[in-house]
Amino acid sequence: MAASVEFWGGVGVIGSSKVLITEGDHRVLLDFGLDIPRGTDLFRPPVVPREHRYLADRLRVGAAPRLPGVYDPAMVEPGDSLGEEGPATAVFVSHAHIDHCGLVGTLRPGIEVHASPETVAVMRALSAAGDGLPGGDPDWRPLADEQPLRFGPMTVERITVDHDVPGASGYLVTTSDGVLAFTGDIRFHGRAPERAWRLAERAAGCEMFVTEGTALGLPVFPGPVRTEDDVVRDFAAVLDEARGDLVLLAMYPRDLERVREFIDVADAAGRRVLWGDPVAVFLRELGVEGVAAYSEVGLEAVKADPGAFVYQPDLRDLRGIPDLADLPVGDHTVWLHANGEPLGPFESRWALFMEWLEVLGIPLRRIGSFGHATGDDLHTLVHRVAPRTVVPIHTDAPERLHPVGGPTRLLPVFARRYDLGGHPIERTWA
Secondary structure, three states, X not given: OOOEEEEEEOOOOOEOOEEEEEEOOEEEEEOOOOEOOOXXXXXXXXXXXXXXXXXXXXXXXXXXXXOOOOEOHHHOOXXXXXXXXXXXXXXEOOOOOHHHHOOHHHEOOOOEEEEOHHHHHHHHHHHHOOOOOOOXXXXXXXXXXXXXXXXXXXXXXXXEOOOOOOOOEEEEEXXXXXXXXXXXXXXXXXXXXXXXXXXXXXXXXXXXXXXEOHHHHOOOOOOOOOOHHHHHHHHHHHHHHOOOOOEEEEEOXXXXXXHHHHHHHHHHOOOEEEEOHHHXXXXXXXXXXXXXEHHHHOHHHHHHOHHHEEEEOOOOOOOOHXXXXXOOOOOOOOEEEEEOOOOOOOOHHHHHHHHHHHHHOOOEEEOOOOOOOOHHHHHHHHHHHOOOEEEEEOOOOHHXXXXXXXXXXXXXXXXXXXXXXXXXXXXXXX
8 A cells, every 4th residue: 555644733834743654554643743832822821721621622622633543532522533543653753842742642542652862851851840741751762863663564764853952853754655754843053963964865865855944934034043152152241241130041941952051151150040940850850960949049049149140930831920020130130032931922921021021120132043944954955855745844934945956845735645746645435
């Protein structure tokens, strides 16, 4: 039986990646993620998802796909056909961001979830810190780099790439009709661009190349793309400029490379980075050295010597934002936003966050670096891979990917079945 591919997420939106490859009675699912919360998200704050109906509520309002044969029957409505067992399925997660793995806790028992050892470690550390997946951890299976794994008639191989989280991976899925390659999320301006180009080398000439295209819908980057060197340099400069005043921080704790560099830079400046308790537990679980929890130091110590600290409050849901009013804000206090929470102006939380900073007199300075490939790098990547068909997902502007020199571009329709050449396959029903 010929192989087929369906796109159950990431179609015309950033995030929500779900690529289903079927051959015979076996299925490979690449990523199983949530949409990044934005203004149209029905579960945005102040709404609090009901833990006991997390999946059922999402299915009810269309915030999770009705993909048959993958969900835990205990998490769907009684009698819902989605609780029925389907073909043998294995899930392969590209990295530990919620838009790629946020639904794997809802998988039915017995479905294996493969990922890099680093990704598995991050997800288990999140669970230990009380920030685990709704539904709990799945059956995680660490998968070595470039180690082929046979699943029914298909073979899956993980390729380490570069992104702003450890263990980020692309995948090669070999079927009887050829190879489908998937980038996951990828960048070429981080510390290890050679990893990303390794995927291009391994995927060269594949039948179908499924690539993230986050940057395609964003404005053209003004000037050179910011690198991690730029981020670290700006962090060090602000610590120097802040003199004896407290510096506040918002960075993504899963970016362990940046966490370690910021701790070292702060130490060199005579400061300690203080984290909210859940983040401190998470980082310690992963073996990060020099982690200090705010609760262990205390507000009085910060007031006594604000210039000795950099503090990252836990503002994931903004419920703790009034606590900022207690902090010793000086003339040189600044809030450094390095890709942390809240993530950006596209989020419903952002405006309220900015209102609080304005009232408290705390200026915001954004020093982060984009975690995804630029449009130019994406076009270079596709040119190097030279697939027969390229499929841009994980973007709200897939039509802006213009392959040159041969590849056919497929703009997929949600849940429609295609062959690896990008041709629609008519479904037949018994």
